[in-house]
Amino acid sequence: MPRLVTERADVLPLLAEVFREHGYEGASLQLISQATGLGKGSLYHFFPGGKAEMAAAVLAEIDDWFERELYAPLRAAEDESVAAAIDAMFAAVDAYFRGGGRVCLVGALALGAARDRFGAAIASYFARWVGALADALQRTGCDTTTATALAEATVAGIQGALVLTRALDDPAVFRRTLQALRERLPPGNPVDAGNAGH
Amino acid sequence: MPRLVTERADVLPLLAEVFREHGYEGASLQLISQATGLGKGSLYHFFPGGKAEMAAAVLAEIDDWFERELYAPLRAAEDESVAAAIDAMFAAVDAYFRGGGRVCLVGALALGAARDRFGAAIASYFARWVGALADALQRTGCDTTTATALAEATVAGIQGALVLTRALDDPAVFRRTLQALRERLPPGNPVDAGNAGH
DNA sequence: GTCTATACAGTGATAGAC
DNA sequence: GTCTATCACTGTATAGAC
Numbered sequence: 001m002p003r004l005v006t007e008r009a010d011v012l013p014l015l016a017e018v019f020r021e022h023g024y025e026g027a028s029l030q031l032i033s034q035a036t037g038l039g040k041g042s043l044y045h046f047f048p049g050g051k052a053e054m055a056a057a058v059l060a061e062i063d064d065w066f067e068r069e070l071y072a073p074l075r076a077a078e079d080e081s082v083a084a085a086i087d088a089m090f091a092a093v094d095a096y097f098r099g100g101g102r103v104c105l106v107g108a109l110a111l112g113a114a115r116d117r118f119g120a121a122i123a124s125y126f127a128r129w130v131g132a133l134a135d136a137l138q139r140t141g142c143d144t145t146t147a148t149a150l151a152e153a154t155v156a157g158i159q160g161a162l163v164l165t166r167a168l169d170d171p172a173v174f175r176r177t178l179q180a181l182r183e184r185l186p187p188g189n190p191v192d193a194g195n196a197g198h
Numbered sequence: 199m200p201r202l203v204t205e206r207a208d209v210l211p212l213l214a215e216v217f218r219e220h221g222y223e224g225a226s227l228q229l230i231s232q233a234t235g236l237g238k239g240s241l242y243h244f245f246p247g248g249k250a251e252m253a254a255a256v257l258a259e260i261d262d263w264f265e266r267e268l269y270a271p272l273r274a275a276e277d278e279s280v281a282a283a284i285d286a287m288f289a290a291v292d293a294y295f296r297g298g299g300r301v302c303l304v305g306a307l308a309l310g311a312a313r314d315r316f317g318a319a320i321a322s323y324f325a326r327w328v329g330a331l332a333d334a335l336q337r338t339g340c341d342t343t344t345a346t347a348l349a350e351a352t353v354a355g356i357q358g359a360l361v362l363t364r365a366l367d368d369p370a371v372f373r374r375t376l377q378a379l380r381e382r383l384p385p386g387n388p389v390d391a392g393n394a395g396h
Numbered sequence: 397g398t399c400t401a402t403a404c405a406g407t408g409a410t411a412g413a414c
Numbered sequence: 415g416t417c418t419a420t421c422a423c424t425g426t427a428t429a430g431a432c
Contacts, residue, residue, distance in 0.1 A: 021311065022310075022311045023221065023223060023309075023310045023311055025220075025221060025223035025224040026223040026310065026311040028424075028425065028426085029425075029426065029427085030424080030425085038398080039398060039399055039400080040399090040400095040426090040427080040428095041397080041398055041399055041400080041428090041429095041430095042397065042398050042399080044426095044427070044428080045397060045398075046397095050426065050427065051426075103309055106365070107309070107361045107365070108309040108310065110361055110364050110365035111221075111301055111305065111306040111309060111360070111361060111364060112220075112221045112224065112306065112310070113219060113220045113221055113224045115364065115365075119367070122365045123365055123366055123367065125365075126362055126365045126366055127366060130362075149374055149375075149378055152362065152371055152374060152375055153355065153375055153378050153379070155358070155362060156355055156358030156359045156361065156362045156371075156375050157351065157354055157355050157358050158358065159357070159358035159361040159362060160353070160354030160355050160356065160357035160358025160359070160361070161354045161358070162309070163305045163308055163309060163354065163357040163358070163361070164324060164328075164350065164353060164354045164357060166308050166309060166313065167304070167305070167308035167313075167320045167321055167323075167324045168321055168324055168325060169317070169321065173350055173354075176347055176350060177347075177350055177351055177354050180347055180351050181351070184382075226406080226407065226408085227407075227408060227409085228406080228407085236415095236416080237416060237417055237418080238408085238409080238410090238417090238418095239410090239411090239412095239415080239416055239417060239418080240415065240416050240417080242408095242409070242410080243415060243416080244415095248408065248409065249408070249409095
């Protein structure tokens with residue numbers, strides 16, 4: 001049986017969950033130590049910069065995941081496969097955020113005091129999301145202004161759905177809002193393949 | 199230095215700003231003391247329950263304001279004045295959140311660990327917002343399902359716009375998103391009642 | 397690499413002088 | 415009412431044993 005944690009990369013998902021649940025300020029080293037099973041000494045061995053470096057590493061990993069699974073496919077979609085790429089984006093969002101049961105760490109950090117510390121990473125994450133989606137929308141015939149406005153409204157809608165779902169503690173809000181956002185985007189209304197069944 | 203505070207009610211706006219800027223966990227009594235100009239002894243005189251009571255009082259005051267300035271007018275709007283009430287809601291939102299430069303404390307708390315402590319107040323704030331808006335929308339001819347979905351999408355869109363605006367540090371995002379949200383609501387852009395839900 | 401022990405500032409909260 | 419002093423505790427971070 002291999003050890004639970006052997007490399008720095010193995011801790012990142014556990015760290016991410018602690019930051020998501022408790023926020024940056026609320027995630028104490030004690031909580032992190034419990035969640036990872038590592039003592040403080042080991043944590044500082046992996047992350048000499050302490051909590052700030054842990055959060056930065058988590059953000060970088062999240063950014064990589066979204067870049068690979070969402071942004072790149074949106075940018076790479078050919079004209080006739082844009083609809084499928086957008087469907088895939090919504091499906092990935094629904095899965096990643098567990099139907100609204102999981103918070104967006106980047107969005108949560110953006111609202112808190114930690115925004116100043118991680119401002120560049122936060123801005124880049126959202127700017128590339130909006131940019132990749134607007135890029136894809138333009139290939140459906142939207143002009144630049146419309147595509148950007150639609151992309152912004154969609155990304156904002158997803159973030160707001162996470163806030164509202166968590167506030168009301170009702171996953172149905174997330175499902176409904178995501179579907180409404182999808183239906184507003186060209187091209188056309190998707191066949192209910194992506195996220196209709198639950 | 200003149201005294202800033204003579205009653206408990208005078209502290210609430212200052213407290214609210216500290217919680218908005220630093221979050222619940224990040225708002226230390228030291229910061230609160232600086233922002234209000236009150237020593238810890240005075241703070242505990244006004245709020246024997248400490249930080250939790252301060253936050254609860256702030257939430258109650260915010261809730262009162264929204265109830266009075268937003269929810270009640272939406273509910274009270276007659277059929278022919280619903281459009282004006284909705285316009286007024288967007289104007290109030292824009293003013294209250296300072297064009298996206300100010301965070302929604304309730305939304306920020308909903309994303310953080312403090313949600314468990316203030317869950318009831320947070321849920322009530324958003325449920326009554328969605329409810330009041332859906333109520334008004336029904337008076338424009340929407341069926342219940344469509345009105346609820348539109349209201350949810352609008353409130354979520356506002357919250358998401360705050361996240362995105364703060365993340366990108368670009369007030370134009372807030373302005374554009376708010377305008378797009380307004381244009382989607384009837385009356386003015388009547389939905390085709392045939393296929394919105396299912 | 398991982399642990400224990402520890403340094404030291406900062407936390408929320410309380411008591412008492414004025 | 416407001417302040418200062420102080421409480422017990424937790425925070426991040428470091429040092430050193432193994």
